Amino acid sequence: MATxxxxxKMAGVSATTVSRVINNYGSLSEKTKTKVFAAMKELNYxxxxxxxxxxxxxxxxxxxILPGVGNPFFGQMVEEIENQLFNxxxxxxxxxxxxxxxxxxxxxRMLIANRVDGIIAGSHNLNIEEYQxxxxxxxxxxxYLSENIPIVSSDNYQGGQLAAxxxxxxxxxxxxxxxxxxxxxxxxxDRLNGFxxxxxxxxxxxxxxxxxFSATPNIKSLKIKELLAKKTIDGIFCTDDLTSLLVMRQAxxxxxxxxxxxxxxxxxxTNFIQDYHPELTTIMQPISDIVTMMIDxxxxxxxxxxxxxxxxxxxxxxxxxxxxxx
Amino acid sequence: MATxxxxxKMAGVSATTVSRVINNYGSLSEKTKTKVFAAMKELNYxxxxxxxxxxxxxxxxxxxILPGVGNPFFGQMVEEIENQLFNxxxxxxxxxxxxxxxxxxxxxRMLIANRVDGIIAGSHNLNIEEYQxxxxxxxxxxxYLSENIPIVSSDNYQGGQLAAxxxxxxxxxxxxxxxxxxxxxxxxxDRLNGFxxxxxxxxxxxxxxxxxFSATPNIKSLKIKELLAKKTIDGIFCTDDLTSLLVMRQAxxxxxxxxxxxxxxxxxxTNFIQDYHPELTTIMQPISDIVTMMIDxxxxxxxxxxxxxxxxxxxxxxxxxxxxxx
DNA sequence: TTGAAAGCGCTAACAT
DNA sequence: ATGTTAGCGCTTTCAA
Numbered sequence: 001m002a003t004x005x006x007x008x009k010m011a012g013v014s015a016t017t018v019s020r021v022i023n024n025y026g027s028l029s030e031k032t033k034t035k036v037f038a039a040m041k042e043l044n045y046x047x048x049x050x051x052x053x054x055x056x057x058x059x060x061x062x063x064x065i066l067p068g069v070g071n072p073f074f075g076q077m078v079e080e081i082e083n084q085l086f087n088x089x090x091x092x093x094x095x096x097x098x099x100x101x102x103x104x105x106x107x108x109r110m111l112i113a114n115r116v117d118g119i120i121a122g123s124h125n126l127n128i129e130e131y132q133x134x135x136x137x138x139x140x141x142x143x144y145l146s147e148n149i150p151i152v153s154s155d156n157y158q159g160g161q162l163a164a165x166x167x168x169x170x171x172x173x174x175x176x177x178x179x180x181x182x183x184x185x186x187x188x189x190d191r192l193n194g195f196x197x198x199x200x201x202x203x204x205x206x207x208x209x210x211x212x213f214s215a216t217p218n219i220k221s222l223k224i225k226e227l228l229a230k231k232t233i234d235g236i237f238c239t240d241d242l243t244s245l246l247v248m249r250q251a252x253x254x255x256x257x258x259x260x261x262x263x264x265x266x267x268x269x270t271n272f273i274q275d276y277h278p279e280l281t282t283i284m285q286p287i288s289d290i291v292t293m294m295i296d297x298x299x300x301x302x303x304x305x306x307x308x309x310x311x312x313x314x315x316x317x318x319x320x321x322x323x324x325x326x
Numbered sequence: 327m328a329t330x331x332x333x334x335k336m337a338g339v340s341a342t343t344v345s346r347v348i349n350n351y352g353s354l355s356e357k358t359k360t361k362v363f364a365a366m367k368e369l370n371y372x373x374x375x376x377x378x379x380x381x382x383x384x385x386x387x388x389x390x391i392l393p394g395v396g397n398p399f400f401g402q403m404v405e406e407i408e409n410q411l412f413n414x415x416x417x418x419x420x421x422x423x424x425x426x427x428x429x430x431x432x433x434x435r436m437l438i439a440n441r442v443d444g445i446i447a448g449s450h451n452l453n454i455e456e457y458q459x460x461x462x463x464x465x466x467x468x469x470y471l472s473e474n475i476p477i478v479s480s481d482n483y484q485g486g487q488l489a490a491x492x493x494x495x496x497x498x499x500x501x502x503x504x505x506x507x508x509x510x511x512x513x514x515x516d517r518l519n520g521f522x523x524x525x526x527x528x529x530x531x532x533x534x535x536x537x538x539f540s541a542t543p544n545i546k547s548l549k550i551k552e553l554l555a556k557k558t559i560d561g562i563f564c565t566d567d568l569t570s571l572l573v574m575r576q577a578x579x580x581x582x583x584x585x586x587x588x589x590x591x592x593x594x595x596t597n598f599i600q601d602y603h604p605e606l607t608t609i610m611q612p613i614s615d616i617v618t619m620m621i622d623x624x625x626x627x628x629x630x631x632x633x634x635x636x637x638x639x640x641x642x643x644x645x646x647x648x649x650x651x652x
Numbered sequence: 653t654t655g656a657a658a659g660c661g662c663t664a665a666c667a668t
Numbered sequence: 669a670t671g672t673t674a675g676c677g678c679t680t681t682c683a684a
Contacts, residue, residue: 001461003661014671019663027669044459049439050376050385051661054676059376061419061440068405070597075401079394082422086429091436093387094420096408103412110417113375114387133370135327217601245602271396275543276571329677340655345679353653377677380660 002043010039022047053115062298063111063119065095065104071242072272073287074122077141080291081120088299090117099214101125108134118298121145124186137301139294142187152294152313156187159283159317160194163237163265166281168198170263170325172235174205176227178247179239180213191239191267207231217246224250234262241266241273244280248324264324274320281325284318328369336365348373379441388624389437389445391421391430397568398598399613400448403467406617407446414625416443425540427451434460444624447471450512450539463627465620468513478620478639482513485609485643486520489563489591492607494524496589496651498561500531502553504573505565506539517565517593533557543572550576560588567592567599570606574650590650600646607651610644 004022008015013032020026021036039045053059064081066074082092093116097104104125111119112134121131122141131138132146142153167175182189192208199206209227211220224247227233238244244266248258256262266273269284293313300307330348334341339358346352347362365371379385390407392400408418419442423430430451437445438460447457448467457464458472468479493501508515518534525532535553537546550573553559564570570592574584582588592599595610619639626633 004663005661015662016664016672017670020670023663025663029669032669046435046438048380048441048661049436050380050441051676052663054374054376054380054661054678055663056676057663064420069395069408070398070401070405072396072398072401072598075396075398078420079396079422082395082420086422086432091419091421091440093417094390094404094408095417096405096412106412107417109372112372114417115374115376242602249602272398276568276575330679331677341678342655342680343653346654349679351679355653358653374677377660378679380662380677381679382660383679 001048002045004045004047006043007036007039007045010042011035058117058302059115060090061114061116062090062092063095063107063114063116064092065097065107065111065119065121065123067123068096068098069094072270073240073268073285076270076272077122077287077291080288081295084291084295088295097123097125099125105130112136118302120294120298121149124183137298137305139298139301141290141294144185144187150297150309150311150313152290152297152315153187154285154290154315154317156190156317157194157197159267159285160191160196160237161198162194162283162317162319163191163267164195164198166265166319166321166325167235167237167263168202170235170259172263174231174233175199175207175235175237176231176233177206177208177237177239178224178227178243179208179210181210188239195237207233211243217242221246221250225254228254228256228262235264236262237265237267239267241268241270241277241280241282244282244324245277248280258324259326263326266324269318269320277322279322279324281322282320284320286315286317289315327374328371330371330373332369333362333365333371336369337361384443384628385441386416387440387442388416388418389421389433389440389442390418391423391433391437391445391447391449393449394422394424395420398596399566399594399611402596402598403448403613403617406614407621410617410621414621423449423451425451431456438462444628446620446624447475450509463624463631465624465627467616467620470511470513476623476635476637476639478616478623478641479513480611480616480641480643482516482643483520483523485593485611486517486522486563487524488520488609488643488645489517489593490521490524492591492645492647492651493561493563493589494528496561496585498589500557500559501525501533501561501563502557502559503532503534503563503565504550504553504569505534505536507536514565521563533559537569543568547572547576551580554580554582554588561590562588563591563593565593567594567596567603567606567608570608570650571603574606584650585652589652592650595644595646603648605648605650607648608646610646612641612643615641 004015004018008018018036069075069078095107108130118137120139138149140149140151211223251258266280266282269282330341330344334344344362395401395404421433434456444463446465464475466475466477537549592606592608595608
């Protein structure tokens with residue numbers, strides 16, 4: 001692989017001059033530029049960004065730590081992050097942390113070792129004290145990491161409220177929440193709080209069932225089936241869309257008609273759901289805006305590590321009305 | 327950020343010694359090790375992998391170029407790649423090339439500049455002559471890139487055959503293929519060829535409709551609706567599962583019962599489809615095996631760039647029977 | 653068992 | 669307009 005020195009030799013100039021040409025810096029004669037460019041073409045030269053970064057430049061690398069890109073929500077988010085960062089000349093190192101705190105920790109160390117310019121973290125393995133020590137610009141999605149790491153999220157409380165209002169408006173009286181296991185600090189708790197806040201102003205039945213997020217769809221379906229078979233429910237709020245899909249399926253199996261017998265509201269509103277399951281009423285998180293915000297903040301911190309940022313940036317959600325409520 | 331020299335000073339040894347401790351290399355006294363480890367803890371030291379790689383070591387970075395991770399198929403594939411590579415101590419730089427040849431080209435340059443150890447390419451912007459010049463270990467998924475780049479894929483021909491057999495077995499006589507726009511060299515052509523190969527042994531109606539891959543789901547749905555409304559069809563083979571979902575939806579709208587009036591076979595069989603749309607009969611590509619194969623080959627090439635590999639590695643597919651045929 | 657010195661490929665003063 | 673030199677943080681001979 002050709003180096004800057006090779007180019008210099010071939011063009012008959014010094015390495016510095018080649019560097020200047022590459023970075024379009026200082027004053028160069030047209031003749032020199034031409035020679036250097038020719039040599040670069042000839043040798044198919046690509047500057048070694050390792051060496052460049054070693055010399056104190058940025059790496060133009062951003063670490064992205066998420067639970068996993070198989071989930072459409074995070075899939076869409078990664079795609080958005082990747083796109084927006086590409087346009088600003090950054091690349092991403094993708095880290096699927098799953099629900100494995102050990103892996104997340106390992107990744108964090110790697111990212112530091114690789115001298116990424118910053119990190120976007122949206123995983124859900126709470127209590128990673130390492131984030132505190134990492135002396136790096138970090139922005140978090142929807143999750144508290146440490147004192148000085150800004151959190152960008154959508155308005156979970158408002159989302160819960162919208163969901164409740166949709167179910168109320170559709171005449172549901174026997175309500176059920178289905179959610180993942182909610183850890184104490186989880187931001188999805190706000191979805192529940194917003195929901196309850198609306199409901200408690202009315203005198204209605206309301207139950208809550210937790211199904212572990214990491215349970216397989218088959219397991220989840222089983223629990224949903226039990227739930228639907230055992231109790232009389234006419235309105236369900238799922239705190240994620242995928243679980244909603246399972247509810248729709250089980251309802252169909254049990255001959256429970258949506259929306260006649262049962263109304264349903266999901267959460268997330270990814271493009272995928274909007275495109276392939278438009279019948280589902282859901283709360284849409286503004287993924288694109290969230291990502292724009294995160295990147296904006298991150299780049300600010302990268303430019304000026306001392307810059308003061310707010311602790312929380314909360315973006316509004318939207319109700320996407322489908323026929324699962326009416 | 328602490329450097330190796332800082333550690334050396336704090337531990338009262340030379341940089342060389344610290345390097346030896348880090349790499350567990352040569353002979354060290356216990357006392358020295360202890361001192362050095364202590365200093366590393368104290369300063370929260372992380373070796374700079376840039377510097378390390380500059381000195382000729384590998385970067386432990388793999389570039390992954392795919393059309394986009396929002397699609398469940400590639401989402402699952404990335405997750406698999408990421409997982410398997412993590413276990414071998416590699417990180418990935420994720421490149422969503424979309425259907426943008428310019429972007430793919432830019433990414434390729436970046437990856438070279440970043441001195442990734444290798445590349446996994448699965449995008450569909452054919453004729454990227456740059457791949458030829460890239461003097462790097464590359465493995466391709468399901469797509470011809472250049473003479474000496476091995477292609478790993480699943481058996482598209484067999485997949486097409488299985489799909490045809492499933493439709494025949496379910497008694498369909500008026501068949502329809504729905505596929506993306508098929509470029510001359512596209513491997514999905516084999517899916518069609520396998521399908522046709524089986525069908526032509528019987529005397530049946532067979533039509534083919536191409537819908538551009540990049541069309542929005544709404545556009546696709548419209549065309550599907552037209553198709554279903556205009557012609558009498560009792561068996562459809564979609565060369566991807568997502569389009570199958572649209573077919574199911576439109577069929578329902580038109581009161582066409584699946585599988586009574588119409589049988590349907592999709593393609594890909596991701597976990598997502600198996601979990602959330604088990605009613606769809608589909609051809610499952612063995613994503614996990616494909617990834618294992620690709621990584622295996624890639625690491626071989628990384629270890630020994632001269633090693634000879636086959637041109638093609640084709641893995642068997644499986645029919646996943648749902649209620650959309652029968 | 654440990655250290656000194658050179659060098660990976662590049663950039664950034666500081667010359668000229 | 670161009671070149672010289674030093675150095676980024678690490679690994680690796682070669683010596684001791």
